[in-house]
Amino acid sequence: MADGRKWVTMGDVAQRAGVGTITVSRALRTPGKVRPETLRKVRAAVDELGYVLDETAGALSSQRSRVVAALVSTLEEPVFAATIRGLTEGLAEAGLQLMLSTTQYDPETEAALIPTLLGRRPEALVLTSDRHTDSARALLSRAGIPVLELWGLPDEPVHAAVGFSNRAGGAAITRHMVETGRRRVAFLGLDRPHDTRAKLRLEGYRDCVGQLAGERIVALPPAPDRSGPDMGAAGLAEILRRWPDTEAVVCVSDMLASGALCEAWRRGIDVPGRLAISGFGDFDMAGVSALALTTIRIDGAAIGRRAAELILSGDLPMGLREDMGFTLVRRATT
Amino acid sequence: MADGRKWVTMGDVAQRAGVGTITVSRALRTPGKVRPETLRKVRAAVDELGYVLDETAGALSSQRSRVVAALVSTLEEPVFAATIRGLTEGLAEAGLQLMLSTTQYDPETEAALIPTLLGRRPEALVLTSDRHTDSARALLSRAGIPVLELWGLPDEPVHAAVGFSNRAGGAAITRHMVETGRRRVAFLGLDRPHDTRAKLRLEGYRDCVGQLAGERIVALPPAPDRSGPDMGAAGLAEILRRWPDTEAVVCVSDMLASGALCEAWRRGIDVPGRLAISGFGDFDMAGVSALALTTIRIDGAAIGRRAAELILSGDLPMGLREDMGFTLVRRATT
DNA sequence: CGATTCTATGGTATCGATACCATACTTTCA
DNA sequence: TGAAAGTATGGTATCGATACCATAGAATCG
Numbered sequence A, B: 001m002a003d004g005r006k007w008v009t010m011g012d013v014a015q016r017a018g019v020g021t022i023t024v025s026r027a028l029r030t031p032g033k034v035r036p037e038t039l040r041k042v043r044a045a046v047d048e049l050g051y052v053l054d055e056t057a058g059a060l061s062s063q064r065s066r067v068v069a070a071l072v073s074t075l076e077e078p079v080f081a082a083t084i085r086g087l088t089e090g091l092a093e094a095g096l097q098l099m100l101s102t103t104q105y106d107p108e109t110e111a112a113l114i115p116t117l118l119g120r121r122p123e124a125l126v127l128t129s130d131r132h133t134d135s136a137r138a139l140l141s142r143a144g145i146p147v148l149e150l151w152g153l154p155d156e157p158v159h160a161a162v163g164f165s166n167r168a169g170g171a172a173i174t175r176h177m178v179e180t181g182r183r184r185v186a187f188l189g190l191d192r193p194h195d196t197r198a199k200l201r202l203e204g205y206r207d208c209v210g211q212l213a214g215e216r217i218v219a220l221p222p223a224p225d226r227s228g229p230d231m232g233a234a235g236l237a238e239i240l241r242r243w244p245d246t247e248a249v250v251c252v253s254d255m256l257a258s259g260a261l262c263e264a265w266r267r268g269i270d271v272p273g274r275l276a277i278s279g280f281g282d283f284d285m286a287g288v289s290a291l292a293l294t295t296i297r298i299d300g301a302a303i304g305r306r307a308a309e310l311i312l313s314g315d316l317p318m319g320l321r322e323d324m325g326f327t328l329v330r331r332a333t334t
Numbered sequence C: 001c002g003a004t005t006c007t008a009t010g011g012t013a014t015c016g017a018t019a020c021c022a023t024a025c026t027t028t029c030a
Numbered sequence D: 001t002g003a004a005a006g007t008a009t010g011g012t013a014t015c016g017a018t019a020c021c022a023t024a025g026a027a028t029c030g
Helices: A010-017 A021-029 A036-049 A055-062 A078-092 A107-118 A134-142 A166-179 A196-209 A228-242 A254-266 A300-313 B010-017 B021-029 B036-049 B055-062 B078-092 B107-118 B134-142 B166-179 B196-209 B228-242 B254-266 B300-313
Strands: A067-072 A097-102 A124-127 A147-150 A160-163 A185-190 A217-220 A248-251 A276-278 A295-297 A321-323 A327-329 B067-072 B097-102 B124-127 B147-150 B160-163 B185-190 B217-220 B248-251 B276-278 B295-297 B320-323 B327-329
Touching: A010 A021, A010 A036, A021 A036, A055 B055, A067 A078, A067 A107, A078 A097, A078 A300, A078 B097, A097 A107, A097 B078, A097 B097, A107 A124, A107 A134, A124 A300, A147 A300, A160 A300, A166 A185, A166 A196, A166 A248, A166 A276, A166 A295, A166 A327, A185 A196, A185 A228, A185 A254, A196 A217, A217 A228, A228 A248, A228 A254, A248 A254, A254 A276, B010 B021, B010 B036, B021 B036, B067 B078, B067 B107, B078 B097, B078 B300, B097 B107, B107 B124, B107 B134, B124 B300, B147 B300, B160 B300, B166 B185, B166 B196, B166 B248, B166 B276, B166 B295, B166 B327, B185 B196, B185 B228, B185 B254, B196 B217, B217 B228, B228 B248, B228 B254, B248 B254, B254 B276, B300 B320
Parallel strands: A067 A097, A067 A124, A124 A147, A147 A160, A160 A321, A185 A217, A185 A248, A248 A276, B067 B097, B067 B124, B124 B147, B147 B160, B160 B320, B185 B217, B185 B248, B248 B276
Antiparallel strands: A295 A327, B295 B327
16 A cells, blocks of 8 residues: 555545535534435445545645644753643644644744744644744734743733743742741852743842842853753852852752752752752652652643633734743742 | 735745746745746745745645654653654754654554544654554554654564664663672562553563562552652552562662652662662653662664654665664662 | 425535646757 | 757646535425
């Protein structure tokens, strides 16, 4: 069969079932509009011939691709994976499929991919980044389809956004440190050029820590050969070298926090007695008893599901910014 | 623009540039076949109008969708994410896009999704599972496109497979335990009904442990509300309850192993002195100093890249089984 | 019972890009 | 210089499903 055999067409099915092609189309798309007897005949023919409806043709004639495009920063962080799952499931119920690409956190890559995705004439476009090049913004606003930015709440979304305030999250976790009696609070991050979210978390930290003992910020340049936890360990070392009397470290991500925590243990530092450590994201490992990391939890799947709902609802108000919030999860490290 | 405005078509661009539509098509697809002067005019018109080529129409007329479909068990495990990245990158170089769906490890879901994906007339289909329902197998072999199964080496692939031997991996890690002097070796897994890979790793364990002190196997039923590490901790407790003199625990995944390791620490058991623990997969956290888990590493990205290569090569030998191997990484837990 | 509405079905044009073939023009070489 | 080969471009049919309109027959109702 692999060799040159052409696909069965709707016409073949129609002939076999003794009906018109349009009836086959209706039998498959809107079975309710076809007499049960006819439906049976068509289905039999479909099964016998192993027919699979050609969406490439369907998309052209109906001007509906039944595809939603998504551009994700990375799949390697499970948080986005949960969002993708929520989105996929929500869309599948309405017969929409997801076409996925990744930008590796690079706005140029994003800008290059947008036309490719738009070429598929998707019915909506979902992005997990909130920083776009000018040309990307132009293309997006001209596209004439709903554009949803997830995982952040930009001041001026291209169209609409579903996420939470990273700044508020950063402030909340810092405030938790202060409320539990810490005064000398440091911030540990990575210096990734286009990571707006990290910058916002840092802003949140600043909002909260300004009136206290002053800012203590370490932002390590990312190294491709070093894992997140490794960087966390190095970062804690740097913080303690510069400010030995630090009482708490707010980390920009759980990965960094887990590394910092291990480093503290290695040095025999009492956590949380002498030093408190917090993460951000609540990844799978954060909750296990050995780590028991205090962190900010974001419900990624809920963001994805909500995005799907909004897309399916049909009219997405321009400028909508939907805050899905976050939860402070206190465990054993603060 | 969002309101009812229709997409710019190739005809509009052609008119603007003062050429025929086919010339626009060539200018965009095969720029080398168009005179530089003409190319310039076309490109100018494209930019002015903000034209984006309609792939839904292109797919129909050329009978080439430029899409490869992938059906992944889950995106929540970063290992598959690396494979997807390798695949995406490899395909992008040839202008192919990936259409992704997830099965959540359920063959029925997979079987239901296959027709949907086939409807997009993909040029190849990639699966990360090696168990298929009969109807899925039938559809796949009739599809007339390359079908690649990743992450395993099934005895009878539908078409071709790229992966490694989970059985050999299970045997290798068990042998490592034996070679480092352990005799009473237990296996800790999850009892997920369709997880062939886990079963094969268990087989590998059996191959190796048969002639020793006998099998000690615990397979916990998965609980949706408990994380992998939690299950690992529970599993270790169960093993030690049933066989208190166990010297080594081979875990079916790093997640389980990390939980088991924490539980051992909690009980004050000397690891690796009195008890050795190993994982499988080498996830991000496995290498961090605090865990330092001995494990089996699989290069997921390489599997994805190799799959892309094979798809692009054009002729995929029927029955090909390409072994990408694995590496035993010895760290501090054995 | 005839007029009217509703239901099931079919014929045909259409979506937008590309394959195929044709043609005008340029270059090459005996 | 004229024939042959090559290059750049365009016209038209086509891919396969669906929208739109038409029609035949069944159901409804005064």
